Amino acid sequence: MMTPKENYMAVTRGKKPDQIPIYATNMIEFLHFYYDVPLKTLLDDPDIHVDVTARSVQEFGFDCVVPGIAFILFGCGPEIGVQWEFLGDNLPGTVGGLINSEDDISKITIPNSPSGYFFNYIQILSKLNKRIGKRVFVLGFVLGPFSTACFLRGIENTMLDAVDNVELFKKYIPLGVDFSIYFGKNVLEVGLPTCPLLEIFVSPDLIGSEYYHKNVAPYDNQVCSHFEKAGLTVPNTYSPFMGNPGDKESQRVGRDMYDYFWGTKESIEVIRRAIKHSIPGYPGIISMSGRMLVEWSADDIMDFLKEALKLLVKENQMYPAIRLASLQTASREEAQDVAEKLKMIIDIAHSYPL
Amino acid sequence: MATQDIYDAVIQYNGKGIADLVQAELDSGTDIEILLKQGLISPMDKIGQDFSEGELFIPEMLMAAKAMKKGLEVLRPHLTQTASKPKGTVIIGTVHGDLHDIGKNLVTMMLEGAGFKVIDLGVNVETKKFIDATNEHDAKIVGLSALLTTTMPAMEKTVTALKKEIPGIKIMVGGAPVTQSSANKIGAEGYGEDAPSAVKLAREFI
Numbered sequence: 001m002m003t004p005k006e007n008y009m010a011v012t013r014g015k016k017p018d019q020i021p022i023y024a025t026n027m028i029e030f031l032h033f034y035y036d037v038p039l040k041t042l043l044d045d046p047d048i049h050v051d052v053t054a055r056s057v058q059e060f061g062f063d064c065v066v067p068g069i070a071f072i073l074f075g076c077g078p079e080i081g082v083q084w085e086f087l088g089d090n091l092p093g094t095v096g097g098l099i100n101s102e103d104d105i106s107k108i109t110i111p112n113s114p115s116g117y118f119f120n121y122i123q124i125l126s127k128l129n130k131r132i133g134k135r136v137f138v139l140g141f142v143l144g145p146f147s148t149a150c151f152l153r154g155i156e157n158t159m160l161d162a163v164d165n166v167e168l169f170k171k172y173i174p175l176g177v178d179f180s181i182y183f184g185k186n187v188l189e190v191g192l193p194t195c196p197l198l199e200i201f202v203s204p205d206l207i208g209s210e211y212y213h214k215n216v217a218p219y220d221n222q223v224c225s226h227f228e229k230a231g232l233t234v235p236n237t238y239s240p241f242m243g244n245p246g247d248k249e250s251q252r253v254g255r256d257m258y259d260y261f262w263g264t265k266e267s268i269e270v271i272r273r274a275i276k277h278s279i280p281g282y283p284g285i286i287s288m289s290g291r292m293l294v295e296w297s298a299d300d301i302m303d304f305l306k307e308a309l310k311l312l313v314k315e316n317q318m319y320p321a322i323r324l325a326s327l328q329t330a331s332r333e334e335a336q337d338v339a340e341k342l343k344m345i346i347d348i349a350h351s352y353p354l
Numbered sequence: 355m356a357t358q359d360i361y362d363a364v365i366q367y368n369g370k371g372i373a374d375l376v377q378a379e380l381d382s383g384t385d386i387e388i389l390l391k392q393g394l395i396s397p398m399d400k401i402g403q404d405f406s407e408g409e410l411f412i413p414e415m416l417m418a419a420k421a422m423k424k425g426l427e428v429l430r431p432h433l434t435q436t437a438s439k440p441k442g443t444v445i446i447g448t449v450h451g452d453l454h455d456i457g458k459n460l461v462t463m464m465l466e467g468a469g470f471k472v473i474d475l476g477v478n479v480e481t482k483k484f485i486d487a488t489n490e491h492d493a494k495i496v497g498l499s500a501l502l503t504t505t506m507p508a509m510e511k512t513v514t515a516l517k518k519e520i521p522g523i524k525i526m527v528g529g530a531p532v533t534q535s536s537a538n539k540i541g542a543e544g545y546g547e548d549a550p551s552a553v554k555l556a557r558e559f560i
Contacts, residue, residue: 093453159413328503
């Protein structure tokens, strides 16, 4: 009998698992409402974050879990000088970057060791891995250079600088690379099975392939190859979605794959289109967004899931993972409703004949 | 022909020379209405259409809007002296509890590019501020933005209060956690999936 972790690892290798695994990510708001813990506590107290995450794994039977999905935790928190503001019981937002002019760049230094919210993130990953990591696949992210630059300089400024103020962009993006390597070093030390590069502000909906390959990919590649040289892997999970520059067909396929993996447009048709292609290291996926879990009726969700499983498992001999792409809820009532739906989803997945 | 140069400057994200081009056209006596519509609004429509069709993306939209704004700044003092009136006034802001503004900023730029007067209240905007600004500017449209799922109740609260205080007001909502279904549920008249669709909605509302 495979452990949940082995089930998940089997599908990432295209092998037959004992049961269809469940991959849960982006669930901080769900944990907040469902277990009645203030969001700020989940960010400030790694022990509580680990407790509620482990409880959710126990209660719902997740096979793979991605804890700590909150931008402030990824390394560009107030500990490096980026200004954040907390308003009510909501996730915080940035209110000021560090780079307002060229002179500011030289004042920014890479820390020697994690502190503040990044320290909390490392603690969350490390403690959760110690607690459930033998049985459950725990995944952590390494913030990529472009997204780091967006926090240091502001999103709009960074996006514009890359084309409009190239000289300045070229002066601060190496700092993004250095920070990303520093984040990666600390996340990898936790000893998780994989730690992909996370470019929060990069998706085929937001930026084009040409822009990506000119202004993002070269710096992502610097980070990935830095670790590769040391025999470590930080996979760049965004690049497959961006297509090749000048190649409209590959860009269209990339967008299809993005919709498929991220559950941005759940439909059987999206799955049917996407499974004509494959991305090495990715399992077949049935992505279900928080939007779907909140707005669709339980019957509609179950019908979709059964049809998707039939398409992938029976008709295409694939072993998918069910990816709960964003367990985001806006109230306790919504969280309870989603929890009921989750239990039904997991019952179907774990008992589906393979 | 020179109006075409202004159009091209926006389409090509060339903000450097656009102010001079607009000024030169003004000096040569070109009709302000033509300059605005053909030189600035028309290219932004094209940018919006290309964005909706996945041909352009956020950096390009930001660049085009930046160029358009530079042209509009030259034109603006003259607009008030002529019969040329904005299409309508839109009050816009990110709802209370939410500090995220890139979506709101894009909608603001695109609405301005479409000839609307936009009063941007910024982020973390209290319901009362939306109501006061709508009354003060006699606006017929309000745009609410949110990124955080947990601020959806604040959005609902603002929609409810606006509709109660200002009968007939048209409200459009947008942002990552918002969908057509949630917009319907909270009583908003429109849901904009992206900035160009917000412009389309605003045009329908006027």
